[in-house]
Amino acid sequence: MEEFGRNFDKALDDKSLNEKEHEKIEYFGFLKNKIEYDLVLNKYKTYCFSALGKEYLESLSPYNIDAQQELSYVSELCDFVRANGYPTSDAFIDVRPILQKIADGLLVEGEEFLLLLRFLIGVKSLREMFKNQRLFNLQNSVVNFVLKIGNYDEIIDRIRQVIDDNGKVKDSASLLLKNIRNEYSETLREIRKRVERFISQHQNLLQENTYTIKNDRYVLPVKANERGKLKGIVHGSSSSGSTLYFEPEELIQLNDKLRILSEEEAKEVARILRELTSKVFDRLQSLLGDIEILKRLDGLFAKVRYVIEKGGQIIFPGGNYLKLSKARHPLIPEDKVVPIDIELPTDKLGIVITGPNTGGKTVSLKTIALSIVLARSGFPILAGESSRIPNYDVYVDIGDSQSILENLSTFSGHIVNIAKALRLADENSIVLIDELGSGTDPYEGSAIALGIIEELIARRVKFIVTTHLTPVKLYSMSHDKLITASMEFDPETLSPKYRILMNIPGASHAFEIAQKYGLDSRILERAKEHLDEEHVRIEELIKNLNKHISELEQRKRELENTLRDYQKQKREFEEKYKLLKIKKMEEFDKELREVYKDIQKAKRDLQITLQSKNTESEQLIKKRLKEIEGEVKHIEEVQEKLEKVFYETALSEEEKSIGIGDSVTLVDGTAIGKVVDIKGSKVIVDFNGIKLEVKPEKLKKITLPNVLNSESTKHQTQVPKIPAKVYSSGLTKNEIDVRGMTVEEAVEKIDEFIDQLLMSDFTIGYIIHGKGTGKLATGIWNHLRHDRRIKNYRFGRPDEGGVGVTVIEL
Structure with missing residues (x-):
């Protein structure tokens, strides 16, 4: 009985969990509407090859995708595309309507088979691209499910045998079809020969010296009043009645034969197409399964295009640290969007953003929400590479929540949304509220806003809210779990800059904005008399602070741009330097090839000399041997240079900077020693009492404690003896x-x-x-x-x- 009770409680808990998950999924539909998710999704869908990828992207949500795996696939495909380019779009042709006809037992036409052929050849090309791609770690690679796509060479070959480039069944598709068409052609030639003879014999009886086709039969335009002079069948007349479409007696049998042959041809073509349809039907389930793979692959390639062409970043969701660096709203044009930076560390619970209207607070909240939802759904986002996305459910109250249909005021609509968010949110959630406490009396609105914030803090739910209310602003400044932020504002031009300033409150600038837009200064002076003196002092303090912070932020951005330019140049120089080293190695190798050719020539000359009977060539032989020795010495010198360039490319500057007292290891060995002296171009190393002279390029500097105390580091300093893999003739890995x-x-x-x-x-x-x-x-x-x-x-x-x-x- 006790066990039954435990099981019953567990079942209730499971049911409660399932209901909550269902509510989250249901809420996702509401969330997408609030943050304009579908409009953003359309941006990604434009990069798909076909409807297949669009359907896949539409299906994604944080609740049905492993974002870590999905984004690792995107990352891998980015490298793939940069090295190999994009696959042909033919691999993603949507052939499902054709396959549906086959499934329904309907006959597929030649033009449809031609489209299916394009698709199958595209799929084959796609498989070949991935088959020839070397990937060191295939265990969790996108190549795994790409190579699961079936081989359809047999169907490709058969379609090519049967269907020509215009989608027609070839004569060679069957012997019977070839014979029927040959006989048809012969019959047609005979008909035309007789038509020409008839025209030459009866020109005076014809309206025109030509023929036409009526009811699939060859006829001639005979004058109506001359009908009685000819034997045959009338198949109709012109609208005026002056012309009769006449089939002469000598054409009747041939026209009958032509019609019969045409029917036989249609039957044979239908039989061939049915046979071809049956061949595809045998692989139908395999094709439908592969289309699901291609659907996902199309969606993945769309994400890759987004990364490469839009500058998106792959941010793997995880942890409890929210950081967005240079985050851009996807719907704002690139030349107008202002990137935002915001950070909510693990030891903080919320951010309160203040500042004037039209400062970008709402757009910032939507950018934050979109970035989290998109990353959790496996999409790259428009943000800096240092960004961090927590694996949080997102709940929002953004935008005007007024609803005439539901009889809700703006304030009521906000409360409905906030109440829903509070009911569903937990410690693995983030709540985003725009203009918290607005839409009602500011005094009461402030109290409700503070109550909501305290509830979120008590339940340890992360949140970001925007507000104009001074009590909320002051509360956030005094709470150690909250961060105060503001939207940057230019006090000189009274215009917003749409950037978030962290750890600084924002002034409302209500009076300055009112004056800018034409409100009489006398009214403003009267209005100031109604302000509390403490309130005025705080606002002025905040304005001055904002001004200084804004100047510092501008200077910081300039320095960041300078640093970014420097780092870019540094990377470019390093890459060029590396390429030069590799080029140098290849030049050395080319030089070695030439030397080997010279040695081979010298050997051949020497053999000819030794075999000659008529020459006393001892001196000549000695000379050639000396030349060969010189070439061998040259090879050794070039190989030594080559090894040195390898060494410079392989090791870091720190590993190569060896001094007296440093611990070192042989690069191609496991022994660890200590540098005791440096003599010219040689380093004296003590290997447990044995002192050796070693070239610097044979040594690698190490940190001794890591080698002695860490088993894992020890393995890193050694070159592991990995046995080469012996492959059978069915080699699966190149x-x-x-x-x-x-x-x-x-x-x-x-x-x-x-x-x-x-x-x-x-x-x-x-x-x-x-x-x-x-x-x-x-x-x-x-x-x-x-x-x-x-x-x-x-x-x-x-x-x-x-x-x-x-x-x-x-």
Whole structure:
């Protein structure tokens, strides 16, 4: 009985939970209307290839999507697009109406099969793009569900065999169809021959020296008064009655035959199309499942376009810290929108934003709400990369809530919305209220506003509210869990700047604005007499504070712009420097290839000399041997340069800045030692009592405590011995990892890998050798130079692993 009671209570709790979740989902419809979510969604939908992606985007909400996974897919596809471009739009043609006809047992026409063919070829191209894309970690990659899309080569081949480029069934689709059409053509030629003979023999009886077609039969325009002179059938007359459409007796049998052949052709075409329809029907469920994948993929690519073309940021929701940096409202044109910055740390519960009307408070609240809802629904947002979005449910009271239909005043409408928000909100929520306490007597409105704020604080619900009310303003300034903010305002021009100033209250500027818009100064002077002296003093203090803060903010923005320009230039220079290093390595490699060619030539010359019977060539042989030794020495020098450039590219400046007393490790080893002296170009390192002279580029500076005390760091300083993967002839992954191997071990594994690549569908392979000193990479390149199976090889692009990867082309 006791257990039954516990189960019953749990069932009630579960029911209550389900009801609350249902209420949240229902509230989402109200929220979307308040923050103009659907208008914003249309901006994303314009980047979709077809209706498939639009449907997918429309379906998303914070309650039916794993935002972390969705945004990780978007991030991955951004890298994919930057490296490979966008896939063909044909892969996203909406062929569902055609598939529905097939499901309903209806005959699909040739033009529809032509569209289906475009779609299937597009899908094949899409699969190939992803199949050839090297991704180090395939465990949770978008490539996983893309490669689940089926192979439809058999259907593609059959449609191509049957349907021509105009959507017509080909003559070669069946032997019977070919024979029918050949016979039809012969019959048609015979009809035209007889028509021409008839015209030449009876020109005087015809209205025109031509033929026409009536009721699918070839007829001639005969003069009505000449009908009795001819044998045949009349199929109609002109509107005036002066012309009869006459089928001569000698054409009747041929016209009958033509009609029969036409019917036979239609039957055979229908049979072929039915057979083709049946072939598609056999894969119908697979196609419908793949369309669901393509629907999602279209939506993901739309988000990628939004990131690349609109400058959107991928912000993964999580935690309890709200920070929006340079957040822009998606519906305001780029040349007019003013980005906002706002921050609600975990140790604070709310923000109270004050300031004059038309200062941008409402737009700011909508921007905050949209940013949270969009990020939680798996969308990139228009904000800076330092932004942080908590995984909060959003509840709002924004805009005019007056409703004539429901007999609600503005104040009543606000209270209805706030009451609903308070009922649903919890610690994992944020409540956004515009003009809290407005629409009623300011004195009572202030009291209600403070009561709502205290309730939110007591329940530890995060909130952001805007208000004009001085008591609320003063309350927020004195509460340690609240942040006071204001909308920036230019006191000189009396115009808003639409930016949020954190930790500073805002003045109303009511008198200044009233004067600007023409209210008589005498009225304003009288009005000031009714103000409390303390109120006036506080307002003046706030105005002066706002002015100074505004000036500081302007200076801060200028400095930020300068810093941003500097960082951009720094990144550009670093990238150029890195590219120059890689170019230098490739130049060294080219030089090595030329030297090898010279050595091979010298060997051939030497063999010819040794085989010659008529020359005393001891001196010549010695000379050629000396030349070869010089070339070998040249190779060693170039390889040493190559290793040095590898070293400079692989390690950071801090890791390379080695001094006496520093702890170091060999880049391609595991031993840890201490630098005891530096002699010229060599470093003296004590490895547990054994002192060695080592070139600086063979060493990497480390922090000793991390190596001794942290097992995980120890593993990071070592190059792990990762065994290369041996693939069967059915190679599924076009990469091999040879990090930690010797050059000899790596070359052996790479030979096997290339063999298997040749037997697979891959034409490109990726050899992961890491950066290190460059010795392993140099050894691999030495081997590849002599491998006739390799058409070309190069370092990986940044998205492929950079100089830590060699890309080979067979």
